[in-house]
Structure formats: structure tokens, C-alpha cells
Amino acid sequence: LDGKPGISFELIAQAAYDEGRTHLATHLLNHEPRGGKQVPLLLNMEEDELALDKAIASGDDDLVYYVLLHLKGKLPLASFFRMINNRPMASALIESSAREGDMELLKDLYYQDDRPIDGSNVLFSEALNEDELQRKTEKLQLASRLLADSKDATVVLQQKLVLEASQLLKVQDALDKDLADRSEFLGLSLNETVFRLVRAGYGKRAQKIQSEFKMPEKTYWWLRLRALVAKRDWG
């Protein structure tokens, strides 16, 4: 059949499939150059992986996503993940669409793929969205626990930073309770916290925080300078 123009392989394949000759139909479809026509038929024939591959080859993200939606509904999650796992375009599409609303799916995906940093990032961004301090800290704890087992340098640093975040939140909460001068500390960055403390005249506390979080001298002095100027304290 090859090299004969004017034949729609899609139609022939459809006919072959209707006759029950699935194998022949798949074979025929390989000659069909139009991706848009191949894929739905392949899905009908339950040639899932082949359909996905053909969709990816077409470069049409709509077609790929369509196949993915279909498969996600049909397969158990684990085998679905396995299928997209070695196809970067497929997993990228799933990841970016899950980010728009299905966080649980993302967590499962990262867990199965053994990507602790990505997994902890999901929890971390959930912590950002939480309203109460208590819940925020819990999420941060979870995020750091995901990272705890690894010895990889970047993971270790990441974990340190996550812990620092929750430590800072605790300190800020205490400040909010102690110094009830209307200033909200919670959620500020470390530098901003120090800056506000100096400007409000709590030099001691600022210094304590500086040493607690090992803030570099130079940064601290710049902050003090700027804060004192803002306060117009020229003494």
C-alpha cells in the first residue's frame, strides 16, 4: 500500500478495526501521517501507549492532553504515572495542569518519582496559602520531613532553609505578642524584621535576632544605617 497517494489510511484502519482485525488496523495506522486522525482511533482500540506516543509526536499539546485526560480516568494512578514518567512532555503537561488545582495529584506524582524537593515545594506553597500560624508551621514541618532522609547537599540546604522559615515565624509571632505597638512582624523577611525593630528602637532584640540567624555583619550594619536614617536618629 505504501507510496500510493490518495488513500486515507484512517478510513481503511477504521474498517479493519470494525472487522475485528485490531493488529492490522494498528499497522495500517502507522502509515497515516495526520496525527489528529490517528489518535482517537488508537484510543478506541485501547492502544493506549501507542496513542500517547503518536500524540506526542504530533507536537500538538491539545492532542496529548486529551489522551492524558482519557488515560487518567481509565488507569489506576500508579500505572498512569508509570506511563507518563518517561515521557517528559506528558509529565510536564500533567504537572502544569495539576498546579492549577490538583495538589494531591502532584504530591503523589513526586512521591512516586522520588523527587523530594519538588514534593516539599508543594507543601511549602501550601504553607504559604494557609491562614493560621499553626497550620503554616505544620505544613512546613511536613515539608522538611520529606527532605530529612537525603544526604544530597542541595537537599540539606533546602531543609535548613525550610526549618529556618518556621523558626522565623515563631520569633515573629513572639514579637507580635510582646511589642503590641501595632506593628505586624509575622510574614516579614528577616531583614525587614530587623529593620523594623531598629526603627522602633528595639536595638537589643534586633541584635539578638541577628546572631540567632547568623546574619552577616555587613548586612546588619546596612540595615541599621537605613533604619536609623528612616527614624531620623542622627545620634
Add this chain to the structure above:
Amino acid sequence: MAPISGSDAEYFRDKARRDLLALLEGVRGKKNLVISQDLAGPIGLFVKFSVLQEYGVDRVFLLENANVDSTQRNIIFLVHGEKPHMVRRVAEQIKRLQHNGNVEHEFSVLWVPRRTLVSDKILEEEGIIGDVNIAELPLYFMPLEDDVLSLELEDSFSDLYLHKDPGCIFLAAKALMDIQQRYGYFPRIIGKGDNARRLADLLLRMRKELDAEERSGLTDLPFRGLLPSADTESLIIIDREVDFGSVLLTQLTYEGLIDEMVGIRHNQADIDTSIVGAAAAPQNQGSSSKAPPQPTPKQGLKRKIQLDSSDQLFNQLRDANFAIVGDILNKVARRLESDYESRHTAKTTTELREFVNKLPAFQLEHQSLRIHTNLAEEIMRQTRSDIFRKLLEVQQNNAAGADPTYQHDAIEELIARDIPLKNILRLLCLESCMSGGLRPRDLEHFKKQVIQAYGHQHILTFNALEKMELLQPRSSATAMLLSTGGAQTGTKTNYSFLRKNLQLVIEEVSEKDPEDIAYVYSGFAPLSVRLIQCVLQKPYILSLLRGGGSATATQASSTQASTASPGWLGFEDVVKSARGATFSLVQKGDDKAVRARQTISGNHTAKTVYVFFLGGITFTEIAAMRFIAQQEAGRRRIVLCTTSMINGDRMMEAAIQKGSFAKIAA
């Protein structure tokens, strides 16, 4: 660039307008229009609100505001159909209106640029697909200028490099197919970068699909048997990730600086009224009323300024290095004054009438002069600040190839002084891109500093930057530079090698009378455009490398060898040390037909070269390309295409985490 009749921009503008209006006409009676935010601006590029009104559009709403009301029976949604979450949003609003409206609405959805399987599926799941008229509005290229076409996909950068979602490559391919169907196939597709390669492959594939469609005889297509085009020379595709470095630098042309400081979107910029004066200009009314969705009650009064080539003065200024903008403004002011003075010499009635006829033009120019003088002054004020200078110094040293560790003190100081995070990250990414990652110890150090200074939410920001391969430790495998000769293999653009071998740094460039594209960054030539020169202006590059060949000699030799060696020929080795695949494909057609066509049309005149920047283009690069286009004017017409306009800040915004740990204001 000689504007030939029926230029691409004109064609696309026309086609888009016609398509949209035809669809609006299809819905009888008055209607309310719901537009998604990312389409509202681009639509303004080809159709005015007043025209929409003529076609029965009563009110316009933004999809994102979710405040469509029931004043009209017909409701039309105009939305990008590529993103599932957008589709869901449309579905939600349709259901909302169905439930609490007391009117039986007629819904129509116009998917831009096409109806997708996924959107159908989502509407089906929501159970409303039967109640909706669905049509597609094939909008691909939006004409920004006569020589600039953009898909205006604002998320294309983050999609492509952060989420690795190749959707915009597909759309780009579709858009380019549009051009091919008009003029015939690009005789040659030249490109650099992995995504560029993917785009080229898609183009080849789509051509095959088209052939199949045609041969199967199922559909009757108007464009039978496309041949290699006689009017186009080639398509050059540059992948943004080949050259992240240039985008990270602060742009130093007038338009570039406006973009850096206020931001330009769809040829418009919102500028504080304190700078440009209240919006009294009546001649602007027509164009500025086209973003009608809401009367923009933003904080501080802003005024929309149209920035395109219809403004004569801006046309002169936009591509100039900012250093000479003052001179140009001065010259124009003087000329204008003498023009006004000429009224004294007008004695006879005819002379007077002539003068009065020209008066509106003078006033227009006067107004534009006032705006740009004030704007330039404001920019000047910012460029003179201590912090701007420090930033620029770090950038210039990095670009010139000085040891980046010497800049670290300066960066630390800038962090401590709390300058905007974007600027800090641009510096760090610049260093990472230019020198193959930061030393792990330094990177760790900066990470800590930035996170302490700007908040712990930026743990996520750093992760995103790393994913985009913009900011990496030197030990990482993906941070490695492509080496020349060394045993280990890297993947990244090797700036230090290319700096020498493509003369990226030109010290003595004159900003007043530029002889090289390096003027756009005051001494640094954007690599992306240099690569294009390797295709289009081989003799010039060679003369640069041989060491300052005089300009006249260059001009002479470049005329001889303009078509002799196509593709990357002669520069293969150099280009190899930039990131990603290098390719040059020839699209062949039926030989006889081609020859026949050649004899008909004759081997004459300037052919068009399309240059596609995949993942965004900066205003400096546009300026540099225009500079080249001018030199090539007799031989070639250069048309720039891109997925979107980009600058360093927008790049960083793709990565920066916006949430914070602060209590969410109720």
C-alpha cells in the same frame, strides 16, 4: 525597511479584523462580550472599540473579573482555548449565568486560536456543551509593527522553560504555516537551539500532513501543491535559551529603557500623569479607548501612551541608544520652533492657508515632543541614581568577562540596601549564565542572603530558577559550558569562547553613529543577533574577527557574497559552542515547477527573511535587527516574529514566588 504593498503586518491585521467581525455578525442582535485578560490588549492592535460597537457589542467584560451581567441576551466569550483552567473558568461563568439569570441567554464561545478537544471535553463534563455555540477565531500573529509580528503569548516564557510545556511551539508552527500557505514554503529553514529544532520538525511534519490531506482528496484546499517560495529567502529560528544572557542585561536603547522602567504591553505603556501630563490629547482617544473593559481606576493616575511607529518622533527615538536621545529631542525641538516661526514669512493668503493646513501636524508633533521630553527626563533621573550605576557596573563587568567573584561585594551591598528582588536575581542569573554556574559555596551564600532579605517564600523562587537553568551551582551537570577541545562535554552556551570568536564586546562603539549592533548595550552585542549575522552578514563578521576591517571594505565585500554561502556555512565551529542543536534544512519542491516559477517571477528584488525568536525577543534585539535590516535594505526584507516580547524582569517574574507568610488580609 521598504514597506511593500500588502506587507505581512497589514495582511494579518486585516485578516484578524475580518475574522472577528464576521463571527460577531454571526450572532444576531446586540451582545455582551467577555474577553480574557491576555486577549484584551492584543485585540486592540487590530480593532477599535468603536468598531465593535458598530457590530452590536454593548458592553465588554473581563473574564477574570467574573462580573458579566444579564443586560443582553447574547453573551460571547472570547478566550484562549489552549489552557484547561481558562476553559473551566468559562464553564463556571456560563453555569452561573444559567442559574441566577432571569433571562434565557444565548451563549457563544470563540476559542482563540482554535477549538480544542480538551475544551470540548471539559464543557461536556460540565454538561453545557449543548447550550453553547462554539466557533474558533484563528488568531496567531498579531502585528505589532510592520516588521514585527508577535503571537503575544505572555506566558510562553514560563511555559517553555519552567513548565516545559511546548504548547507555544505548536502555535508558532501553525502561525508560520500560515505564512507558508501565503507565499509558499520557506526554501530554507535555519535554526539554533533545541526548541528551534522542534519547531522546524513540526513545520516539516505539518507540511506532510497537508500533503496527505490534499492527496486523500477528502478536503478541498485552496492552496494546492505548495512550492518553495520565490519571495522568501529563508526562515531563521533562534531559541531563547541559546542566549539568556542578553535578556538579563539592562536594555540601553530608548524603547528598551521605557520597557525596563515602566513596561510596554501591546505597544502601550501606562505612565504616571505626573510625568506626561493629564490625558488631554484628543488624538489619542481613538486608540486608547480600545481597552474598554474597565475604566482603569488604578492607584495614582496613569495615562496610556501609544508607542508605535505612527508617532514620527518616537520612530526616530526608539532604537537609539539612550545616551543620544537628548540630542535628538533637542534637534527636533529646534526644527519645530523654526517651523512655527515660518508663519511670519507667510504673507499671501495661499501661504497662510498652507501653514494653517500644516498646523495640526505641528501640534501633534509638539505634543509628542512634550511627552517624550518628560519621559526621557524621568528615565534620566533614574539612570543617574547610585543604585542604577552599581547595577550597570556589575552587568558590564560580567558581560565583558571580568572575574565575577569581584562583583560579589557589590551584589551583597545591593541586597542589604533592599533594592527590588528582580534586579538582584538578574545579576545572579547573569553571572550563572555567563560563567557556567556559580561556585556552590557562593551560591549557597547568596541564597541565604536573598532569602533572609526578601523572605523565605523565595526558596521556591530559587527552585524555579534552577529548573529554568538560569541559576545553578557550577557542579551541576546542566550548568556546564560547551567546551572547545576539552574532554568533558557541557550543554550551555559558552560565552567566554563566543565573546572572543564573535566579538561580542566592542569597546569603541559610537552611540551617536553606530557601526555595530553592540551600540544597543553600549558595547555588548547580543549573541542572538550575532548568530543571525553569521547567516546574513558573513563578510562583516569575518572582517570583525580579522580585526577592525574598515567599514567601507566590509560594505564592498558583503555585496558580492550575499547569497554565495547559505546557512551556517563558515561558522559551524563557532556556532557549535552555543547551546542546542544547529541545523539548516532545505525544503525542496517539484524542481521543474520551481524553475518555471523562477523564470516567471525573475530573479530580482529583495527577498524576505523571517527571523523567529522562540521564547521572546527584547526591544534591544529588535533595534539591533532593524540596524541590520537597514544595512541589508537593498537585498533583503527582514520580518521579525516572536512568541512574545520579553525583558529581564518578565523573565524573573516567571520564577518569583508571590505568596508570603504574612496573614492574608481579609
